Amino acid sequence: MRQKIKNKIKQISLLTLPLFAKMVLLYSFIVFIILLIVSLITVTSVHYIMERSIEQDLYSSADSTLEYLNASGSIDSAVFTRSNLQPFVNLQVYDAAGRLLLDNGPAHSIKNLSDRYIDDAIRSDNAISLPETIRGSETGMFVYYKKWKSRDNKTYYLRFSRVPDKENAFISLLSKQLVASVLLSLILTVISGMYLTRKSLAPLSLINETLKGIEVNKLNQRIIIPEAAKKNKEIQNLSQSINQALDRIEYGYKQQQQFISNASHELRTPLTVISGYINLLDCWGKNNPEVLDESMSAIKSETDYMQQLIERLLFFARSSTGTLEEHFAELNSANILEEVYTGVLLIADGRKIVIQRNDAVSIYAEEGSIKQMLRIFIDNALKYTPAGGSIYLSCEATADEVCFKVRDTGIGIPEEELARVFERFYRVDSSRTKDTGGSGLGLAIAKYIAKGNNARLELESKLHEGTTVTAILPRYYKKKEHSQESNDLVRMDDHTRMT
Known part of the structure; x- marks a missing residue:
């Protein structure tokens, strides 16, 4: 039984209410608290003002009565008409x-034949003085006392009183009116809050329904906000942010689909070639040395191509799960270029490779990826530079940057193709053969490497004249401690070595 009660409480919990209901309840609660506080302040203020007004009436009546008595010198009933007593x-x-x-009290009221404060003063022979301030009795009556002596030296005690019946009735009526007003305001707040909140949150329902209908094959759908809801800047900004996120998701999904399609196509071609040569060997090439040599050479070539392609595909897969910055270190730019230059000399194959300039300065990057990027540039230059051509390497340092340049004298790239050569699997039409064009992933990898090392790439090319690729990295200045000035930035000495 207890468990059932707990389940019922959970079912009616505020946490299960819809958003608009929570907002209405919260808003109504805040309005109710504000109205309640205002009502309490109003009633308290009116009550305080009325009490001060009654006290002022008693003070004024006492002053005017004493003034009359001092002038007349005796006590008689004329004091009620001539002493200017305040009403009530x-x-x-x-x-x-x-x-x-x-x-002078009303005939129907009970007469105060004696008064305890006056009796106490008389019995104590005025050792106990009369109250000096206005006192509210248990019945709510306000009383003020004065002592007066006549000309014949007789002592009299004056008791001024006021029953705040009208004031109490007014405060009671005011309290009831305020309670009714608070309740009515609360009801109106709930009703208007539900209407306005539903109307304000209506675009969210539209957004929710649109998002529910978006699937992998419907990524082109977007949230369309009605004109009336566009006045709500928050809703408009939310819809724009969601639409922009959907744009990025759609673009990434299309890129992924294109990448998978291109990768499948690139892998299908060598597999088809290998399969064809295997069938050729199986049919009649086993005993034919020429066919056997040709088939083995082709299979080896296609296998090497597939290995390179798979390695580059794996590079992109690994690059999405890590960051190059974790392996950053201070590097000498001249050493990097020299190591890359030494490694590519063996594959020059009739092309001339020359280091024009090699400035030795410091950079802060990931060494292996920088070398790989430069090798990709040189590999492309070798592919598109005919035998007898030249490839020029250089490392040029300025005050803020270090520029690695690879310039060739090859066939060049059409101007309209320059913007796309860094896309995955993209190859210029004039060089779409595996003998020269490769898989189209090299420059895409180089672009990723440059981004991971805080570098930027620049590409210049002219048809039949050659291409220049430049990787620009920020120069690194090391902090050193000195005996007189610590933690100063000291620029490392530059020295240029020509090769």
């Missing part, structure tokens, strides 16, 4: 024995 103020006059002499 009652005056009782007691003699030195504490007996009531005069009273």
Whole structure:
């Protein structure tokens, strides 16, 4: 039974309510608290003002009565008409024995034949003085006392009182009106809040329904906000952000699909060639040395090509799960270019490779990837430079940057193709053969490497004149500690070595 009650409580919990209901309840609660506080302040303020007004009436009545008595010198009933008593103020006059002499109270009210404060003062022979401030009795009556002596030296006690019946009735009525107003305001707040909140959150329902309908094959759908909802900047900004995110997702998905399609195509071609040569060997090439040599050479070539392609595909797969920056270190630019130059001399194959300039400065990057990037540039230059051509390497340092340049005297790239050569699997039409064009992944890998090393790439080319690729990295300045000035930035000495 207890468990059922807990389940029921969970079902009606605020956490299960829809968003608009939570907002309405929260808004209504805040409005209710504000109205309640305002009502309490109003009632308290009115009550305080009325009390001060009653006290002022009693003070004024006492002053005017004493002024009259001092002028007349005796006590008589004329004091009620000539002493300018304030309305609703009652005056009782007691003699030195504490007996009531005069009273202008209503005939139906109970007469105060004696008063305990006056009696205490008389019994103590005025050792206990009368209250100096206005006192509110248990019945809510306000009382003020004054002592007066006549010309014949008789002592009288004056008791000024006021019953705040009208004031209490007004405060009671005001309290009821405020309670009714608060309840009515709360009901109106809930009703209007539900309407306005539903209307304001209506675009969110549209966004939700649109997102529910977006699938892998429907990534082109976008959120369309009605004109009336466009005035809501928050909703408009949210829809724009979601649409922009969908644009990026669609672009990435299309890139992925294109990548898979291109990779499948690139892998299918060598597999087809290998399969064809295997069938050729199986049919009649086993005993034919020429066919056997040709087939083995082709299979080896296609296998090497597939190995390179798979390695580059794996590079992109690995690059999405890590960062090159984790392996950054201070590197000497001249050493990097020299090592790359030494490694590519063996594959020059009739092309001349020359280091024109090699500045030795510091860079902060990942060594292996920088070398791989330069090898990709040189490999492309070798592919598109005919035998007898030249490839020029250089490392040029400025005050802020280090530029690695690879320039060839090859066939060049058409100007309209320059913007696309860094795309995956893209190859210029004039060189779409595996003998020269490769897989089309090299420059895409180089672009990724440059981005991971905080570098930027520049490409210049002219048909039949050659191509220049430049990788620009920020120069690195090391902090050193000195005996006089610590933590100063010291620029490393530059020295240029020509090769």
